[in-house]
Amino acid sequence: GIQVEQSPPDLILQEGANSTLRCNFSDSVNNLQWFHQNPWGQLINLFYIPSGTKQNGRLSATTVATERYSLLYISSSQTTDSGVYFCAVKTSYDKVIFGPGTSLSVIP
Amino acid sequence: DAGVTQSPTHLIKTRGQQVTLRCSPKSGHDTVSWYQQALGQGPQFIFQYYEEEERQRGNFPDRFSGHQFPNYSSELNVNALLLGDSALYLCASSPDRTWGINSPLHFGNGTRLTVT
Numbered sequence: 388g389i390q391v392e393q394s395p396p397d398l399i400l401q402e403g404a405n406s407t408l409r410c411n412f413s414d415s416v417n418n419l420q421w422f423h424q425n426p427w428g429q430l431i432n433l434f435y436i437p438s439g440t441k442q443n444g445r446l447s448a449t450t451v452a453t454e455r456y457s458l459l460y461i462s463s464s465q466t467t468d469s470g471v472y473f474c475a476v477k478t479s480y481d482k483v484i485f486g487p488g489t490s491l492s493v494i495p
Numbered sequence: 496d497a498g499v500t501q502s503p504t505h506l507i508k509t510r511g512q513q514v515t516l517r518c519s520p521k522s523g524h525d526t527v528s529w530y531q532q533a534l535g536q537g538p539q540f541i542f543q544y545y546e547e548e549e550r551q552r553g554n555f556p557d558r559f560s561g562h563q564f565p566n567y568s569s570e571l572n573v574n575a576l577l578l579g580d581s582a583l584y585l586c587a588s589s590p591d592r593t594w595g596i597n598s599p600l601h602f603g604n605g606t607r608l609t610v611t
Contacts, residue, residue, distance in 0.1 A: 420599050428583050428605050430538075435599035473537055475600070482551055483528065483600070485537035 391486040410474035499603035520588030
């Protein structure tokens with residue numbers, strides 16, 4: 388089946404720093420979504436981005452489907468950005484596969 | 496507009512028991528999927544329900560079963576609980592079964608199940 392990798396697995400940032408999170412997938416996907424899971428376990432939808440680039444405030448994402456990767460950019464990080472970031476992909480067989488996540492800690 | 500709601504929020508069960516978790520989808524959504532998230536891991540797809548039928552299933556044993564009602568709400572049932580079933584169980588809804596162009600998944604806050 389399809390494999391989803393995320394890097395880095397862990398990241399510690401000083402408040403105000405920028406970061407790039409990467410999601411690689413091993414096969415063609417129909418759709419891709421980025422989530423932020425806060426310390427209470429809630430999964431927040433950040434971007435629905437099967438291809439192209441989107442921006443929402445300090446966050447932006449780019450997916451290059453032909454090269455099978457997606458990037459999540461966080462600029463001017465804040466302590467509230469801490470948590471785990473997941474990418475999830477949907478294959479042509481309608482199954483949603485999550486990556487292992489990137490754990491982000493933003494320190495004051 | 497209520498989002499995806501799940502109940503209960505926390506649950507403690509003993510090995511061998513059975514548990515039922517509940518989910519109400521976001522208004523306007525008719526497709527519900529369930530995920531198991533073990534500590535430190537990403538969510539794993541259990542199954543998806545659409546039009547009251549199981550449409551897709553992940554690699555979970557038959558102890559995991561579900562149901563969808565005419566109002567689109569859903570239940571996840573787990574029989575013969577094992578210690579390894581301890582996890583956060585997440586429900587997600589979308590307005591169409593294929594998670595189409597305009598329909599990202601929306602997740603509830605989850606039910607944290609502890610099996611002792």
